Amino acid sequence: MLQALPLAFCLAGLTFYTVLGGADFGAGFWQLFAGRGPHAEEVREHAHHSMAPVWEANHVWLIFVITVFWTAYPTAFGSIFTTLSLPLFIAAVGIIMRGAAYALRSGTDKPVELRSIDMLFSISSLLTPFALGACVGAIASERVPAGNAIGDRFSSWLNPTSILVGVLAVATSSYLAAVYLAADATRSGDPALERAFRARALGSGLLTGAIAVGGLAVLHSDAHSLYHQLVAGDAVITLIVSILAGSATLALVFERRFEAARYSAALAVAAIIAGWALARWPTLLPGLSVQQAAAPHDTLVALVVAVLAGAAILFPSLALLFRLALTGRFDTTLAAPKISTGELLSASMPKLNARVAGACLIAGVGLLNVAEASWAHALGVLSLFAFIVLGFLALVPGALADAGAQPQPPGGRHPADPGR
Amino acid sequence: MSPFAAALAPVHQQYLLEARQMQTLSFVVHIPLVAFGISFPAMVLFVEWLHLRTGDPLYATLARRWSRVLVALFTVGVITGTLLSFEMGLLWPHFTATFGSVFGLGFAIEGFSFFTEAIFIGIYIYGWDRLSPRAHLASGIPIVIAGFTGSLTVISVNAWMNHPGGFRLVAGKVVDVHPLKALFGNGYLWHELVHMYIAGYIVSGFVIAAVYAFGRLRGRWGRYERTAIAVPLTIAALAAPVQVLVGDWAGREVATHQPIKLAAIEGLTKTTRGAPEHVLGWYTEGQVKYGIEIPHGLSLLAFHSWNATVQGLDTVPPSQRPPVNVVRISFQTMVGIGTLLALLGLIYLLVRIRRRRLPESTWFYGAVVLAGPLAVIALIAGWVTTEVGRQPWVVYRVMPTADAVTGASGIPVGYATLAVVYLLLACGVAWVLRRLARAPLDIVPEQRGV
Ligand code: HDD
Ligand code: HEM
Ligand code: HEM
Numbered sequence: 130m131l132q133a134l135p136l137a138f139c140l141a142g143l144t145f146y147t148v149l150g151g152a153d154f155g156a157g158f159w160q161l162f163a164g165r166g167p168h169a170e171e172v173r174e175h176a177h178h179s180m181a182p183v184w185e186a187n188h189v190w191l192i193f194v195i196t197v198f199w200t201a202y203p204t205a206f207g208s209i210f211t212t213l214s215l216p217l218f219i220a221a222v223g224i225i226m227r228g229a230a231y232a233l234r235s236g237t238d239k240p241v242e243l244r245s246i247d248m249l250f251s252i253s254s255l256l257t258p259f260a261l262g263a264c265v266g267a268i269a270s271e272r273v274p275a276g277n278a279i280g281d282r283f284s285s286w287l288n289p290t291s292i293l294v295g296v297l298a299v300a301t302s303s304y305l306a307a308v309y310l311a312a313d314a315t316r317s318g319d320p321a322l323e324r325a326f327r328a329r330a331l332g333s334g335l336l337t338g339a340i341a342v343g344g345l346a347v348l349h350s351d352a353h354s355l356y357h358q359l360v361a362g363d364a365v366i367t368l369i370v371s372i373l374a375g376s377a378t379l380a381l382v383f384e385r386r387f388e389a390a391r392y393s394a395a396l397a398v399a400a401i402i403a404g405w406a407l408a409r410w411p412t413l414l415p416g417l418s419v420q421q422a423a424a425p426h427d428t429l430v431a432l433v434v435a436v437l438a439g440a441a442i443l444f445p446s447l448a449l450l451f452r453l454a455l456t457g458r459f460d461t462t463l464a465a466p467k468i469s470t471g472e473l474l475s476a477s478m479p480k481l482n483a484r485v486a487g488a489c490l491i492a493g494v495g496l497l498n499v500a501e502a503s504w505a506h507a508l509g510v511l512s513l514f515a516f517i518v519l520g521f522l523a524l525v526p527g528a529l530a531d532a533g534a535q536p537q538p539p540g541g542r543h544p545a546d547p548g549r
Numbered sequence: 550m551s552p553f554a555a556a557l558a559p560v561h562q563q564y565l566l567e568a569r570q571m572q573t574l575s576f577v578v579h580i581p582l583v584a585f586g587i588s589f590p591a592m593v594l595f596v597e598w599l600h601l602r603t604g605d606p607l608y609a610t611l612a613r614r615w616s617r618v619l620v621a622l623f624t625v626g627v628i629t630g631t632l633l634s635f636e637m638g639l640l641w642p643h644f645t646a647t648f649g650s651v652f653g654l655g656f657a658i659e660g661f662s663f664f665t666e667a668i669f670i671g672i673y674i675y676g677w678d679r680l681s682p683r684a685h686l687a688s689g690i691p692i693v694i695a696g697f698t699g700s701l702t703v704i705s706v707n708a709w710m711n712h713p714g715g716f717r718l719v720a721g722k723v724v725d726v727h728p729l730k731a732l733f734g735n736g737y738l739w740h741e742l743v744h745m746y747i748a749g750y751i752v753s754g755f756v757i758a759a760v761y762a763f764g765r766l767r768g769r770w771g772r773y774e775r776t777a778i779a780v781p782l783t784i785a786a787l788a789a790p791v792q793v794l795v796g797d798w799a800g801r802e803v804a805t806h807q808p809i810k811l812a813a814i815e816g817l818t819k820t821t822r823g824a825p826e827h828v829l830g831w832y833t834e835g836q837v838k839y840g841i842e843i844p845h846g847l848s849l850l851a852f853h854s855w856n857a858t859v860q861g862l863d864t865v866p867p868s869q870r871p872p873v874n875v876v877r878i879s880f881q882t883m884v885g886i887g888t889l890l891a892l893l894g895l896i897y898l899l900v901r902i903r904r905r906r907l908p909e910s911t912w913f914y915g916a917v918v919l920a921g922p923l924a925v926i927a928l929i930a931g932w933v934t935t936e937v938g939r940q941p942w943v944v945y946r947v948m949p950t951a952d953a954v955t956g957a958s959g960i961p962v963g964y965a966t967l968a969v970v971y972l973l974l975a976c977g978v979a980w981v982l983r984r985l986a987r988a989p990l991d992i993v994p995e996q997r998g999v
Contacts, residue, residue: 182675185627185667193660195634199645200653200728207557207646210638214957221635222970228628229974232621236981277557277642278956424650425726431654432728439661446668446691453672453679483902490791498797499853503736506798510743513794517750517787524783524901525595 131430132423135201136413138436139194140406144399146190148305148391151298153184155306157227157254158299159329160247168325170240173247175322176306177234179313182454184231186447188224200432202422204275205413209264212273212280216260223257226250255299262298266291268414269405270352275417289351293344300337305394307333308378312387313454323385330382330390338375341401358408367404371397482523489516557646560956568640568954571964573936575633578971580932581925582626585756586666587700587749589619590692592757592780597686610990611777613677620674621981625974627667632967639963644943644953647723651716654728655706662699665691697746704742705732711935712737712806713944737806740799741935747792748931751890752924754785759921760986762914773990775907782917783901785924786894793891796884797850803938804851807945808860809869810938813876815847817861824848824859829881832873871940879933886927893920 156176163169163176199206210217230250237243263286267273270290273280285291307330314322348356358364374397381390413422423429489512497509562568593615600608634656637645645653669691676685709715715731716723732738761778764770804811811817816832817824824847830840848857862870893916900908908914943950 182671185624186664186671188627188631189660189664189667192631192634192663193657195638196653196656196660199637199649200657201650203646203649203653204557206638206649207642210635210645211557211642211955211957214639214955214963215959217635218639218963218966221632221639222966224631225628225970225974228624228631229977232624233977233981235617235621236984275557277560277646278958282957282959424653425724428650428654428726428728432657435654435658435661439658439664443661443664443668446665450668450671453675493791494794498794506739509798510739510795513791517784517791520787520898521783524787524898525779 131426131433132420134433135197135423135429135436136406136419138433139198139201140402141399142190142194142197144395144402146187146194147298147301147398147402148395149183149187150190151258151302152305152309153180153187154227154254154258154299155302155304156180156310157230157247157251158303159306159310159326161251161254170244171322172325173243175314175319175326176310177231177247179310179454181231181234183450184228186450188228191224197432197436201424201429202413202419203424205417205422207277208275208279208414208417209268209273211276211278212282212285213264213267214278215282216263216267216286220257220260220264223253223260226253227257254302258298258302259295260286262295263287263291265298265405266294269294269355269409271354271415273414275414275422289347290355293340293347297337297340297344300333300340301398304330304333304337305391308382308387308390308394311382311385312391315385315387327382327385330387331379334375334379334382338379341371341375355405355408359404362408364404364407367400367407371400371404374400480523482519486516486519486523489513489519557643559643559952560954562951562954562956562960564960565951565954567960567964569950571960571967572636572640573933574964574968574971575629575636576932576936577929578974579626579629579633581752581928582622582629583700584749584752584925584928585619585622586626587696587746588753588784589615589622589757590670590689590696592753592784593619594686594689594693596776596780597689601682601686607773607776611773614985614988616674616677617985618982620670621978621985623666623670625978627663629974630663639957640955640960641943641953642955644948647721647948648716648944650726651713651723651728651731652706652709655702655709655732659699659702662695662702666695666699669695696749700745700749701742702732704745705735705738707935708732708735708738708741710944711741711939713947718947737802740795740802744792744795744799744931747788747795748924748928750788751785751792752928754781754788755890755917755924756921758782758785759918762917765914766911766918778917779907782897785890785920786897789887789890789894793887796887800850801852804859807938809862809865810871810876810935811847811851812860812862813871813873813938814880814934815859816873816877817847817859818863820858820861820864822848822858823856826850832877837877869941871938876934876938879930879937883927883930883934886923886930890920890924890927893917 311326493512826846827840
């Protein structure tokens with residue numbers, strides 16, 4: 130049980146990453162196929178602005194999955210990352226490019242530049258989900274054996290199942306993005322954009338469903354044991370849940386209940402990921418069971434405690450972020466800033482601070498650099514930190530206050546100088 | 550034990566050197582960005598706090614403009630960091646496969662720091678006009694805390710690699726694993742953490758100050774610019790002398806725990822009582838040539854004692870010695886730059902205390918312009934000292950780097966691709982930062998001079 134718990138965390142993380150991170154890649158997909166003209170510009174702009182506040186948080190799910198996985202199942206991690214080094218590297222480069230688009234976009238608002246940035250980086254939005262999906266397909270179809278680069282470096286991830294899951298990942302991402310963007314358009318009260326993304330959501334949703342159902346035929350011929358488990362074994366229930374949730378999502382989008390649609394889409398994804406796990410249980414990789422791969426007991430306990438404690442901080446914060454991003458505001462009492470110029474200077478008492486800072490410096494040298502005991506070192510470090518903080522408080526307010534009395538240096542006639 | 554337990558075996562990797570260089574490249578890109586992630590949020594928050602206290606719109610403008618830079622750098626930090634976590638498997642799978650259960654927890658906890666950081670940066674940036682000023686200020690505090698806990702956990706892993714503990718190795722498998730003890734019960738952690746955390750403030754302080762110092766040399770020196778330089782420069786000026794003291798502590802920890810690294814730092818071949826220190830010079834044929842000798846210097850620095858015995862490189866076989874010149878030169882670069890930065894900091898502090906104003910001489914601002922890039926170089930040089938000084942071990946005296954490497958082919962292609970991607974990324978970042986710097990100042994006019 131304990132050995133399986135981190136795997137459950139990883140699969141949950143994978144679900145979150147597919148739903149949330151996928152929406153980010155999908156936004157890139159819609160930017161790529163927005164076409165030309167003012168309407169296309171608007172679509173691209175909307176796709177960028179809705180994702181920008183949340184994409185970083187969405188991406189940490191991937192880091193979460195990777196770090197939990199290598200802590201709990203180190204050998205399996207090493208095996209996967211050696212055999213699948215190529216698609217994983219492609220995915221990593223894609224992530225770099227996609228993130229770079231956000232950084233670059235903050236530097237410009239010229240349409241020409243924006244278009245080329247979006248163009249360049251939308252391609253990575255297709256590449257990354259495809260490559261990651263292909264990795265999942267490789268593992269699901271038992272093509273990644275345990276060992277240092279034992280599996281085939283190409284056919285392990287270029288095979289019918291991998292390509293199916295890769296394409297499915299791209300389609301799902303686009304679908305989820307369209308749903309998210311439609312919801313965001315509703316919030317910002319833009320019916321034209323909402324219509325545009327609702328249509329995209331319905332189209333891509335139908336397509337995703339078709340690929341998923343047609344994919345069963347691929348599994349039938351390429352990964353028969355997985356197919357068998359999914360349609361006739363223990364995992365059949367997950368397949369049913371996934372199909373029901375997927376259909377419900379489409380209905381909800383049709384009804385323009387986008388928020389609810391996101392939850393049911395998440396359920397559809399979660400069900401199919403759970404189905405994969407159930408179908409394979411108790412093996413992790415061919416020749417390696419979950420039990421065998423699991424880290425020692427103490428590590429697992431510490432990991433589970435850390436994840437649960439982390440989740441207690443994480444989910445409230447995430448809720449805050451999404452509430453802010455999707456409702457536009459969560460605190461309507463915009464109080465005016467408190468204006469009291471003199472208070473700052475008197476509050477920080479520069480003279481006293483400076484003296485105490487000096488004392489801290491001397492104490493710090495004695496404790497850290499002369500004394501030998503580790504408790505003395507700890508105190509010494511604290512004293513030195515206190516020196517920096519107090520010294521800063523003593524010096525900066527003064528610097529700012531008399532900064533206005535500065536004589537101008539030669540040539541100091543900057544036209545945009547706001548101080549004069 | 551199951552027959553599959555040691556499924557990953559060390560392999561011969563023809564391109565080990567390229568793999569190491571690829572790792573180095575990724576760190577050289579990630580670590581300076583991380584230095585900003587550690588310290589810049591605190592500076593932005595301080596300026597925003599000044600705005601709340603005084604109502605002066607200048608501070609609000611400054612905080613907003615800085616926060617745009619912050620978010621651009623954070624974004625690049627996120628993606629380069631993601632690549633690093635991939636490299637743990639792509640380049641060093643046998644290291645991760647063998648010891649993941651020992652050190653992995655550090656990164657797993659770090660993951661939550663990143664979550665916190667990413668979420669609250671989103672809230673902070675998105676919330677400028679959507680939150681009450683106080684709530685907005687408060688939303689920045691978790692970013693500062695997460696920057697600290699993030700570096701704590703990553704560095705706990707690095708400290709464990711340098712001074713491993715909390716497990717036993719039986720037939721290539723770890724047993725008796727106590728991850729918390731391994732990561733946080735490790736005496737080697739604390740000097741690295743403190744030294745790196747302060748380095749973060751030094752780097753971002755001097756780099757940001759360098760930008761405005763450059764502007765001053767070009768004649769941009771309004772009230773806005775003076776405020777913008779005073780905050781980072783004061784922090785860096787206070788932190789730089791402290792870093793010398795912390796560095797002394799770090800040196801003594803290295804002397805106790807990693808004598809071979811210390812021997813490489815100085816280029817000391819034979820175990821010596823009252824060992825001398827050489828400034829500059831080149832290590833060849835078992836000794837430092839062309840250097841300036843300081844008698845008893847090494848014993849004094851490493852053990853604070855005139856006649857302490859310092860272990861030499863010849864106490865281990867040549868195959869277990871790190872490349873001496875790389876380690877020596879990086880160390881001397883860091884210490885040289887560190888000393889200069891501390892002096893510059895002291896000059897600034899003296900002028901501030903004595904004359905109660907910012908320095909006025911042009912050479913001072915010229916020096917600050919140089920101090921920015923130099924601080925980054927010191928940061929990298931310090932990590933080179935630590936990491937290359939640990940070679941040939943990836944886990945000190947437990948696993949050689951050559952055993953950790955992947956068996957997959959294609960490292961040179963990956964390396965070349967990554968180099969190109971990083972080059973493009975660097976150009977892109979430079980372009981964005983220039984754009985952000987050139988955006989016209991948007992202090993609300995009617996509130997000028999409040
Ligand atoms: C701005 C950056 C900076 C500056 C000015 C200095 N250092 Fe440093 N140093 C670092 C940035 C750094 C670092 C990059 O942050 C390292 C790498 C590993 C670590 O813990 O800190 C480091 C490592 C490091 C180590 C090796 C620690 C280890 O291997 O565990 C020693 C002995 C010193 N430093 C000593 C000094 C001394 C004596 C300095 C004074 C002049 C100094 N450093 C200035
Ligand atoms: C000098 C040592 C390191 C420190 C102090 C450090 C610290 C940080 C910090 C503070 C961030 C937040 C991003 C930012 O503010 O720019 C970050 C990002 C990141 N770092 Fe590092 N890191 C270090 C080395 C590493 C290593 C060795 C790895 C590899 C496993 C790594 C993985 C990551 C990841 C995955 C991110 C992105 C997190 C996100 O999505 O927000 N870092 N790092
Ligand atoms: C967790 C924190 C870590 C930090 C902050 C860190 C930092 C660094 C830095 C700055 C370098 C560049 C040194 C150079 O220029 O050669 C480096 C090199 C290297 N690191 Fe680490 N590292 C960390 C973890 C790791 C891990 C997990 C591995 C994986 C096995 C690793 C293996 C290496 C190797 C092999 C090199 C190349 C050394 C050489 O060029 O000779 N490091 N590291």
